[in-house]
Amino acid sequence: MEMVVALGIGVLAGSGVWLLLRPRTFQVIVGLSLLSYAVNLFIFVMGWVRGGLAPVVAGAASGATPDPALYADPLPQALVLTAIVITFATTALLLVVLLAARGLTGTDHVDGREPGE
Amino acid sequence: MNALIDQLREHLVVVPVVLPLAAGAAMLLLDERRHSLKAGISLGAALLLLVASVALALRADDAGPPSVYAVGDWPAPFGIVLVADRLSALMVLLSAALGLAALVFSLARWHSAGPHFHSLLHFLLAGLNGAFLTGDLFNLFVFFELLLAASYGLALHGSGARRVRASLHYIVLNLAASLLFLVGVSLMYGIAGTLNMADLAARLPRIAAEDRALLEIGAAMLGVAFLVKAGMWPLGFWLPATYAAASAPAAALFCILTKVGVYAVARVWLVVFGGGPGADLLVYGGMATLGFGVIGMLSSQELGRIAAYGLLVSSGTLLVGLGLGGAAATAAAIFYLVASTLGTAALFLLIELVERSREPGADVLAVTAEAFGVAGDDADEPEEEPGVAIPAAMAVLGLAFAFAALLMAGLPPMPGFVAKFAILAAVLGEEPVPGAAWALLALLLLAGLAAIIALGRVGVRVFWSEERTAPRVRLLEFAPVAALLAACMALTIAAGPAMRYVEQAAAALHAPAGYIDEVLRRP
Numbered sequence: 001m002e003m004v005v006a007l008g009i010g011v012l013a014g015s016g017v018w019l020l021l022r023p024r025t026f027q028v029i030v031g032l033s034l035l036s037y038a039v040n041l042f043i044f045v046m047g048w049v050r051g052g053l054a055p056v057v058a059g060a061a062s063g064a065t066p067d068p069a070l071y072a073d074p075l076p077q078a079l080v081l082t083a084i085v086i087t088f089a090t091t092a093l094l095l096v097v098l099l100a101a102r103g104l105t106g107t108d109h110v111d112g113r114e115p116g117e
Numbered sequence: 118m119n120a121l122i123d124q125l126r127e128h129l130v131v132v133p134v135v136l137p138l139a140a141g142a143a144m145l146l147l148d149e150r151r152h153s154l155k156a157g158i159s160l161g162a163a164l165l166l167l168v169a170s171v172a173l174a175l176r177a178d179d180a181g182p183p184s185v186y187a188v189g190d191w192p193a194p195f196g197i198v199l200v201a202d203r204l205s206a207l208m209v210l211l212s213a214a215l216g217l218a219a220l221v222f223s224l225a226r227w228h229s230a231g232p233h234f235h236s237l238l239h240f241l242l243a244g245l246n247g248a249f250l251t252g253d254l255f256n257l258f259v260f261f262e263l264l265l266a267a268s269y270g271l272a273l274h275g276s277g278a279r280r281v282r283a284s285l286h287y288i289v290l291n292l293a294a295s296l297l298f299l300v301g302v303s304l305m306y307g308i309a310g311t312l313n314m315a316d317l318a319a320r321l322p323r324i325a326a327e328d329r330a331l332l333e334i335g336a337a338m339l340g341v342a343f344l345v346k347a348g349m350w351p352l353g354f355w356l357p358a359t360y361a362a363a364s365a366p367a368a369a370l371f372c373i374l375t376k377v378g379v380y381a382v383a384r385v386w387l388v389v390f391g392g393g394p395g396a397d398l399l400v401y402g403g404m405a406t407l408g409f410g411v412i413g414m415l416s417s418q419e420l421g422r423i424a425a426y427g428l429l430v431s432s433g434t435l436l437v438g439l440g441l442g443g444a445a446a447t448a449a450a451i452f453y454l455v456a457s458t459l460g461t462a463a464l465f466l467l468i469e470l471v472e473r474s475r476e477p478g479a480d481v482l483a484v485t486a487e488a489f490g491v492a493g494d495d496a497d498e499p500e501e502e503p504g505v506a507i508p509a510a511m512a513v514l515g516l517a518f519a520f521a522a523l524l525m526a527g528l529p530p531m532p533g534f535v536a537k538f539a540i541l542a543a544v545l546g547e548e549p550v551p552g553a554a555w556a557l558l559a560l561l562l563l564a565g566l567a568a569i570i571a572l573g574r575v576g577v578r579v580f581w582s583e584e585r586t587a588p589r590v591r592l593l594e595f596a597p598v599a600a601l602l603a604a605c606m607a608l609t610i611a612a613g614p615a616m617r618y619v620e621q622a623a624a625a626l627h628a629p630a631g632y633i634d635e636v637l638r639r640p
Contacts, residue, residue: 020289020293025285028289032289032292032293032296035293035296036296039296039299039300039303042299042300042303043299043300043303046303046304046306046307047307075306075312076303076306076307079255079302079303079306082255082259083299086259086262086295087292087295087296089266090262090265090266090269090288090292090295091292093266093269093288094285094288094289094292097269097273097281097284097285097288098285100273100276100281101281101282101285104277104278104281104282105278105281105282110285110286110289111282112278112281112282112285
């Protein structure tokens, strides 16, 4: 299970970095999105990979101390949610800037001019 | 009545975050064309913020231990806390002062050059203040994103091809840095099981040796994310282009953005790790930044770029000052931070006024202008509006420019001199003097010389040239410049009390036990 998740994160991050270094703005934005998926998965995994466990502690009202081994860590899940929202918003903003740059400079090269011009 | 005041005092720590956030949100609801109403609300909120941050600084100075505010009343390791000690209160005060100056300057014409200027400015202030006050790593990320999102908007304010092009790079770079920040934070959480800085510091000795390396990798990734903001070489190449392209009030506000990075490094590094590992990296990275800034200053012909490289020089100085360690060097660095932020902000505001008297691109040599295809794209500049103009504009501007140049160069009577002297006195005071300290001495002197040469060259070309028209400078635009320079002068005159304040702030930073105990509510 760990191996699958780790490979998934690695492939996403690798593709993301490669696309981020490409010269076209659209590639850059897709690269950033892929990278953010990798990072979100990474945060999630930091609560350690455990299948089929609920993050909600049940039966705490009865006074018995719950066994933490039976539950997943809820905090990384909360962090991931925040991170997703923030990356989504900033990516949307970048998309607008990207379109504005395309309109103003007439090219989709990240430097605002074609190489050799 | 007294009970109410006591209640308010209790919540004073959260005011610098909530007030600009509320003001910014309220102004989003107003119609874009109601300029005067928005300006009124914005000005009122900025003034209130300044009053609140002065009160906060006074309280932090009176009370020995930092005031801890538990958001939602959850105790420290479980809930998020805001912590106001001397250093964070000082930074909040600095950002409030800069915010007010930039706002007043923008009221002359810039605030109507694009949508939602006032809201963005207040969101930026909320993010800055939150980042300075928070005691939680993930909360720091959230406030960083808030201030970055607002800064993207402000960098684009006024639009135009040059701004959009520079902002594109700025946004992509900061998004990538934010992702690194997230990886670092989650690594640290995965190992230590906490995000509270004080709790993290307390748990650090109990972390198993084999996990320690992973935690330090996490911290290093955090450091990279902070240093991108601080503009450390080789992470700061985006800075000059973005700052030189931004509109004057936005650029003045951005002066404190690099300081957020330095502040975050100082806070996390000194409180959590006790300042041990990585000091060399800060010293050499800072020196490289200094050197890069010096070369950049000398090779630039445009005033905006010179000021931006000056910002890199100040970033480098701060990083070296921090890295060389010792509470005295840190104190001097904090003093330098305040002086250089105020001075560079004043310079950025001045540039706009000075440039107004000349043809676009007139400071670029004719040959280079042709080579780089500089064209006057002034279409995005806002319309000239009527208002009270100041008399003898050129003479007054020249005087202010001279003061700003002295400040950048670190010559008396401006506080840059006091600060540089204090830094050098602190690092050269140890026996034996480390080699890095001699290198810093040489670089700092060189940076001063470079600043004088670069600014003097442009100054001569601007103020003594024949083919200039006297610019029309409004009182509203000049007042914030004068106020910022006056604040610098006040720093020189009151150097004694100011140094005492920053020395206590630095001492608290270097002995974080008090901070940790107060946050975790240990007796």
